Amino acid sequence: MDEIMNMTGKERLMTALSLGEPDRVPVWELAFNEESIIKLGRLFTDDVPTLKLVHQMTLDEKLKLLDVMYMITRELELDGLTSIYLFDRETVDDDHIKDRWGRIYYVDREGDAIPVKGPISIPGDLHNLNIVHPSETEFLMLMVSIEKLGKDIAHVFYMTGPFRDSWALLGSIEKLLYCYKKKPDFVKDLARIATDYILEVVDRAAALGADVIALSSDLAFNQSTFMSPAQYEEFILPYHKEITAFIRQKGMKTIKHSDGNMWPIMDYMVEAGFDGLHPIQPQCMDIAEVKAKYGKKLCLLGNIDCEHLLPFGSEEEVEKAVKETVAVAAPGGGYIISSSNTIHPGCKAENYFAMVKAARKYGKYPIQIS
Amino acid sequence: MDQLFDEIKRAVQDGDDEAVKHLVNEGLLKKLAPRVILENAMMPAMQEVGEKFSRNEAFISELLVAAEAMNAGVSMLEMHSERAIRDRGKVILGTVEGDIHTIGKNLVRICLEGAGYEVKDLGENIKAQKFVDAYIEQKPEVLGLSALLSSTALCMEDVIKEVRKVIPSARIIVGGAPITQAFAEKIGASGYASNAFEAVQLVERLLK
Numbered sequence: 001m002d003e004i005m006n007m008t009g010k011e012r013l014m015t016a017l018s019l020g021e022p023d024r025v026p027v028w029e030l031a032f033n034e035e036s037i038i039k040l041g042r043l044f045t046d047d048v049p050t051l052k053l054v055h056q057m058t059l060d061e062k063l064k065l066l067d068v069m070y071m072i073t074r075e076l077e078l079d080g081l082t083s084i085y086l087f088d089r090e091t092v093d094d095d096h097i098k099d100r101w102g103r104i105y106y107v108d109r110e111g112d113a114i115p116v117k118g119p120i121s122i123p124g125d126l127h128n129l130n131i132v133h134p135s136e137t138e139f140l141m142l143m144v145s146i147e148k149l150g151k152d153i154a155h156v157f158y159m160t161g162p163f164r165d166s167w168a169l170l171g172s173i174e175k176l177l178y179c180y181k182k183k184p185d186f187v188k189d190l191a192r193i194a195t196d197y198i199l200e201v202v203d204r205a206a207a208l209g210a211d212v213i214a215l216s217s218d219l220a221f222n223q224s225t226f227m228s229p230a231q232y233e234e235f236i237l238p239y240h241k242e243i244t245a246f247i248r249q250k251g252m253k254t255i256k257h258s259d260g261n262m263w264p265i266m267d268y269m270v271e272a273g274f275d276g277l278h279p280i281q282p283q284c285m286d287i288a289e290v291k292a293k294y295g296k297k298l299c300l301l302g303n304i305d306c307e308h309l310l311p312f313g314s315e316e317e318v319e320k321a322v323k324e325t326v327a328v329a330a331p332g333g334g335y336i337i338s339s340s341n342t343i344h345p346g347c348k349a350e351n352y353f354a355m356v357k358a359a360r361k362y363g364k365y366p367i368q369i370s
Numbered sequence: 371m372d373q374l375f376d377e378i379k380r381a382v383q384d385g386d387d388e389a390v391k392h393l394v395n396e397g398l399l400k401k402l403a404p405r406v407i408l409e410n411a412m413m414p415a416m417q418e419v420g421e422k423f424s425r426n427e428a429f430i431s432e433l434l435v436a437a438e439a440m441n442a443g444v445s446m447l448e449m450h451s452e453r454a455i456r457d458r459g460k461v462i463l464g465t466v467e468g469d470i471h472t473i474g475k476n477l478v479r480i481c482l483e484g485a486g487y488e489v490k491d492l493g494e495n496i497k498a499q500k501f502v503d504a505y506i507e508q509k510p511e512v513l514g515l516s517a518l519l520s521s522t523a524l525c526m527e528d529v530i531k532e533v534r535k536v537i538p539s540a541r542i543i544v545g546g547a548p549i550t551q552a553f554a555e556k557i558g559a560s561g562y563a564s565n566a567f568e569a570v571q572l573v574e575r576l577l578k
Contacts, residue, residue, distance in 0.1 A: 106470045106495070108468060173473060174434060174473060178431060178434045178438075181435045182385070182435065222564070224426040224429070226429070226430055227431065259547075307520055307548050311520065
């Protein structure tokens with residue numbers, strides 16, 4: 001018992017991803033926006049950088065922001081840290097950036113980059129597509145995180161998945177979904193290009209020491225999945241399988257992130273080979289029901305509401321939500337607590353702290369919540 | 371004639387533009403009024419797809435290709451009609467400032483057009499003043515605001531205030547992932563819809 005109570009953060013997170021019971025429920029976040037890091041950091045130090053979005057920062061400013069993130073990680077004893085794949089991008093104008101594929105993104109006020117224009121419109125454009133390969137600078141955050149925090153915490157590497165990378169090449173999710181019906185071979189060509197690139201990125205992340213790959217790309221919205229189950233099976237599942245098999249071969253685990261109502265394709269999440277599913281958005285999915293149906297096959301991550309509770313709720317309400325969620329999702333293991341997406345600038349810093357504190361209070365195994 | 375209407379419906383739902391154009395042409399050659407074809411074949415086709423979509427029995431790609439096929443047919447009907455064929459009312463749509471998410475708004479547009487409404491889509495990242503200007507210029511029956519982020523949803527209140535300063539009775543509906551009925555009421559919206567098909571029903575209720 002003593003031995004298991006002394007788990008490192010990495011052991012804790014990896015145990016949960018293997019569907020086991022660690023000593024306590026691991027605490028982790030998929031991401032913190034720039035403003036959130038600064039707000040949280042101010043609770044520990046005055047030495048925080050001026051607020052800018054990452055694409056507007058110099059290298060020194062980026063490193064300073066990361067130092068604040070590492071301090072938060074140490075102070076709160078988080079069990080894992082997510083390092084983001086920082087695609088090399090050039091500035092187009094105040095609101096837009098362009099990556100090396102030629103994909104143009106709008107950067108919203110929270111710093112999220114959303115593809116708005118791609119280098120490809122029709123299948124014939126594939127012949128002129130400049131195939132790029134990962135560059136070393138794009139792994140900067142992972143390299144620095146491992147160096148600064150060591151290997152006692154889990155290093156999660158966050159990158160886009162084949163669905164997102166495919167539609168980003170077209171510049172619009174609707175264009176890809178339209179092609180599902182009208183140009184299925186074109187869709188598969190795009191997925192092939194995206195997957196080849198993803199495998200290269202995974203390979204490098206593994207070599208640098210990542211423990212977990214988190215694949216972004218929302219597959220769903222509040223109402224349902226973007227694609228039908230049959231479309232998922234035909235156009236995405238084979239690529240997800242290929243990616244998870246490669247990640248497994250490299251000794252890492254895989255988390256699939258998708259907002260929204262994932263019920264129509266939940267069986268496929270298991271078949272695809274994902275170890276964990278994040279964030280079980282509480283507006284669309286009941287985590288108790290997900291736990292009952294998939295708790296023995298998938299590690300569940302998230303579910304603490306960041307849409308209303310963390311931005312507008314009280315610390316007492318946060319504690320209550322954590323207690324209730326841990327009670328239904330943690331017994332038996334295979335649960336990692338996090339917000340229901342990311343700690344975005346709207347979330348109150350004190351509510352995030354309340355969430356972490358409550359996770360420690362109620363998350364000790366064996367779970368004993370009446 | 372019912373058989374022709376059924377064939378047009380099926381072609382719209384299959385997203386088969388060429389078949390729709392061929393069948394609509396056949397209807398026009400039989401001297402059917404454009405409006406009769408629209409109301410008896412194309413609108414019911416889109417309504418069925420929309421209903422299936424709201425029950426998660428159809429997915430976005432089905433809506434997209436059906437809308438494209440319907441538009442191909444509507445273009446033909448409009449060539450044979452002296453006035454706009456979609457005349458159940460005008461709706462302006464836009465995603466509010468700071469938010470460039472398109473898909474929710476575009477699905478609402480598709481469903482409204484499928485139900486015979488004229489839609490002016492202002493696009494994304496639209497400032498409050500642009501909504502006001504468009505409202506004054508276009509004189510729509512309804513203004514629809516979309517947002518995906520909880521931060522940008524807050525901009526909806528500003529838009530409602532600014533538009534109502536000019537047109538106090540303006541009907542303004544809201545939707546998007548972070549929006550709830552309670553939020554819609556709090557900011558003074560005329561209504562809230564949780565999906566594209568509900569948005570059509572909401573517009574129909576407001577225009578009764």
